[in-house]
Amino acid sequence: MAGPRGKAISMASSSESSLSPPAVPMELHAVNRDKLLNYIRQQLSVCSRPLHGFVFLQGGEERTRYCTDHVELFRQESYFAHLFGVREPGFYGAIDIASGKSILFAPRLPADYAIWLGEIKSLHYLQKRYMVDMVYHTDEIVQVLHDQYNGSGNPLLFLLHGLNTDSNNFSKPAEFEGIEKFEIDLTILHPTLTECRVIKSDLELVLIQFANDISSEAHIQVMRKIGVGMKEYQLESMFLHHIYMYGGCRHCSYTCICATGENSSVLHYGHAAAPNDRTFEDGDMALLDMGAEYHFYGSDITCSFPVNGKFTSDQSLIYNAVLEAHNAVISAMKPEVSWVDMHRLAEKIILGSLKEGCILVGNVDDMMIERLGAVFMPHGLGHFLGIDTHDPGGYLKGMEKLKEPGLRSLRTTRKLLEGMVITVEPGCYFIDALLVPAMKNENTSKFFNHEVIGRFKKFGGVRIESDVLVTANGSKNMTNVPRETWEIEAVMAGEPWPLKKSYCPEMAKEAS
Known part of the structure; x- marks a missing residue:
């Protein structure tokens, strides 16, 4: 490609990308x-x-x-x-x-x-x-x-x-x-x-991995360039530019979700009636769900972070609740594991964290019986990924969907098999349409600390999503973005990713 003043630009050598689109073997x-x-x-x-x-x-x-x-x-x-x-x-x-x-x-x-x-x-x-x-x-x-x-x-x-x-x-x-x-x-x-x-072949996995690599890189570029007072669509624009400029990805896997503030509790934000057009403010959380598609094969990645680059205590509480669930599920994944059990595991961890943070009170097992997890995470834990964002095959012939809240939104209830690629995307949202009825319901109102939860009314939500390959003995996370709060703060402050081994989060805190 010809650049300014006739200089050649190499996609692979750009300081913004270390990647080069792989050849596609027919x-x-x-x-x-x-x-x-x-x-x-x-x-x-x-x-x-x-x-x-x-x-x-x-x-x-x-x-x-x-x-x-x-x-x-x-x-x-x-x-x-x-x-x-x-x-x-x-x-x-x-x-x-x-x-x-x-x-x-x-x-x-x-x-x-x-x-x-x-x-x-x-x-x-x-x-x-x-x-x-x-x-x-x-x-x-x-x-x-x-x-x-x-x-x-x-x-x-x-x-x-x-x-x-x-x-x-x-x-x-x-x-x-x-x-x-x-x-x-x-x-x-x-x-x-x-x-x-x-079940994906090795050749398919190469393309899915590249879609993840270029999308991960694009998410990090957005983290670095975000600034208070920008429009949500500017974040979408930066992502689209990166995956096309450096990855040759003309298509996205799906419409980008660039939600900030209260919009981050809208699960499929970014559609024509809510077109990523809010001006975000200092103190907002961003929830960016965006994935590139390369030669038909896609990725699906969500990153959540504070737009000003620094987590508050409340933001850390909700974020770490979701991150703990995300990490626990990936650690537990392997062939023959039930996806329903993984969803329940994520719910239980999030509810336990909300209890530790004094947002909820009472016995977590009792909360699970009353399906309180679905109030905070109404969607399923994840879905198959491949040529389609929601790849088919979630329900074999004769399998019926579960009827309970949250569980009925699962896109599969199968046991995991080696070679599956599935998203792991737990979330925690504060959605009035779900919270208000639950706080009035005689079976669930007792679990809420009504004074504390009011503090989160305009919080929005957090989702953390990675694309995970089921291997013979466990799983492999194909997504590579900063996840720990201190990693996110470091990258947003300009540190390279992956962080250098010598990087010390405690020293960085003292310096700031």
Whole structure:
């Protein structure tokens, strides 16, 4: 890139970043296809069904802004991205169950595409780029699949159709002209492909780790540059600039949450009706939930800290309650551990800390029975992470969501498995819509120190979120940001991260 006065700028050598975007091997998606193929073949064998037919998916379509010709920035449909890694719109993809061969179908572009949008890539180019066995045009789907089919009768298509348990939306089965000439199966592909996405390959983990690395670095840059009197959207802008400038991340995993003061108790702040536009003040806590996406794979990181760089005693109380829960969960994570148990562990630690801080009174076990934890942490502890921020697979077929407050918001109730990537994001919030009824309820009002809790009415909330890989014997935190209060204060004061081994928080306090 050319910089000011013609000087070259290297993304990797910038003083603001030590990272360089990794190469993306298309082998990653070939591995994903092989994994799915093995799963499908196993299922068909168990059911004594013939091993023929095609896994068939439709990629995403480009959209315009309402009735205008303004084209929105395209992002590939996630299941299709998982299997094929195609970044362009309008594609279809197939995997031959019998031979294992992969086929892409590209849109036949008009000649004037080359004038307005650039070179029309050849089918040979697309075959090499996306590491598939064959590439044809979408108007050849019917003929090609009939020619490739080795069974009797009409070819069988395994189409994607099933419920996303996070959104309660259904995946869209592929549609194309001539589909009536095929047999259709809507039952096998969705649960099988979803389960394939739950366990990440080593190649996928490299991309998720980079998304975490560049996002962690961006969060730290925001910490360093924040100042009283700024707008929340300026924090969002700094984050977006860093991940794109130094990480090549054109997309975020989700809409950035840049909440300060009372806004930090709004769990999904930052939407169109609350667009990160508050001017924050001295004494506010900031809750910044932001994550980059790199080649479809995402991160999801939340940092909470005082905007002036110094924790008050009340801020430390709430922050450390959440941090203790965060750390305890990560320490306890390993294969076969119940995620419900992890959620309860986080709740119990936070309630215990609030009792120690004289915000609550009484027996913590009794609080747990009355589900008081959900008053302070109404959301679930975390969710699967991968190509989607809330990656699918949280609930296997036949699993029902729990009904109790807090627990009913869990995005999974499964036991952990090696290779899962899951967020750990406990929080503690002071939300009037939950606190006021709980303080009036005869079963829960006795637990509140009504005099002390009034001090936190406009506090907002704290969330601490890391992305964690479940390993064979435990877990690995993929996120790398300052977490201890003294680490945050040091970084906000200008210390390098990671802190030097010689850094002494006590000496820094004396110097300040």
